[in-house]
Amino acid sequence: MDSSLKLKNNLINNLSIGIVVTNQQGDILFTNKAIKEMTGYTEAEVKTMEDWYKKAYPNPKYRKKAKRFFQYDLENNIQDRTYKITTAAGNYKYFNFRYSELEAGKTLFEIIDISYRIEQKQKLENQKIIFENLFTNSLEGIALLDQDYKILNINKKFEEIFNLSKNNITDKNIFDVVTLFEKNKNIKKAMKKIRDKDNWEDQVRFKVDNQIKYCNVHIFSVENEELENLTYVAFDDITENKEKAKELKEVKERLELAVAGANIGIWDWNVENKYIHFNENWTEMIGYQDSELNNTVHTWFNLVHPEDKARVLKDIKEHLDAKNEKYFNEHRLKTKAGSWKWIRVIGKVTEVNENGNPVRMVGVHIDIDKEKRAKKENEYLSNHDELTDLYNRRYFNEEIKRLDDSRQYPISIIIGDLNKLKNINDNYGHIMGDRYLKLTAEAIKESLRTEDLVARVGGDEFAVILPETDSDAAEAVNQRILENIEKKNIVADLPEPLSIALGYETIDFNNQQNSYQNIIECYHKADKKMYEQKFAQR
Structure with a gap:
């Protein structure tokens, strides 16, 4: 050999x-x-x-x-x-x-x-072929030095790290080729020690093209009969990692400031042992101190509103089963004061085990309670009559459209019109007129089931939808409304009697084809009957 x-x-x-x-x-x-x-x-x-x-x-x-x-x-x-x-x-x-x-x-x-x-x-x-491939394509920069620390050979990674060419530096002293950022006597001392079969490893900074490069440097001795002991130096360029670590630190600091300023709660869940860490914002969001909550997933789940638990579990499971890219849910948490607060949760699995099963999940909690309550109030106002608190015409029309695909036949519709409202307003003022409208709304609402719908569809006009109600049952509801109107006259101190004209009509299952048109026709027939009764009363 x-x-x-x-x-x-x-x-x-x-x-x-x-x-x-x-x-x-x-x-x-x-x-x-x-x-x-x-x-x-x-x-x-x-x-x-x-x-x-x-x-x-x-x-x-x-x-x-x-x-x-x-x-x-x-x-x-x-x-x-x-x-x-x-x-x-x-x-x-x-x-x-x-x-x-x-x-x-x-x-x-x-x-x-x-x-x-x-x-x-x-x-x-x-094996020569293995060595040549390893030396050439190693992940580390490699320099082979003789007894005087002159360069015998370097690999491509060394050229890449120090931006040097092998042809220009062979036979030159290693310390004349690479420039240390600061004087490091330990390296030169280590060079002597490694001849006694010792080795040296440390992190060193170099100047390369007026820039700093960080390398983990590993030096050890290599026995060789012909050239006596040689020195092997391996350079692992960690500059990018250092820069990323610095950048990550800065990003983390900015993120922590942003999280604190935006009052975002952060949680970190170890799925396997069910341990979960909450940050200070998370606990304060629902009125607790860190020491008052145990770091278990059960602690959090016990705070979830009973009506929201099934949906929360479903969304989490779908994400853990990789059916959804992220976990997203809005639910209510119980505060320390006993009230309920709406929370928006966004989370993602960040680590899986060797079997591909999730082991870690991280996410944020955002307080959306004011947003939710405002939205709910806006939805309520857009669908309800402000005076009577009944549904308005807009909602009633949408409900008529939804009945198009309904299987709740027979369906009955009652139309009511308050009598003499204009005279009441003219003679006693609109405040009194508003009282008549409120009393009428109460009388109608007290006459209905929870599944029935009543709306104020005009100034003095009311409309009722009765699902799964035949003509006889509709007539009974019609009569119950009139009876409740009379009760209001007994208990209310009114300058003139409260009265209402009513008309009803029923559409049955056989008329289901073109149901929307039939429901509209049913509405018009009930309206027509109401006016006939109103005319008869006059």
């Missing part, structure tokens, strides 16, 4: 990544010792990719998903992905897999244990 190959083999033996090589048939041609240390599985236990899947993913459902992801990555040239696997000891570990296609249909896997930092150096078997 020539010295160059020995050098490469030594380098392979000291890299801290796991290596696996497979062929097109799924046979595992090579695994390094790091794989066994990381997983606990031996070569005898894992000879094929199928063996690996069975060991690493004992759950058939997740195993199928892992295979599908891997196939997708190969087809779409996605070179790395993180998986959660099961070790021989039954523990879970997170591995980052990087795939590379080798010659003759072989596939190289570079595997990094990201569950914790592996401190001991990993040894690789002496």
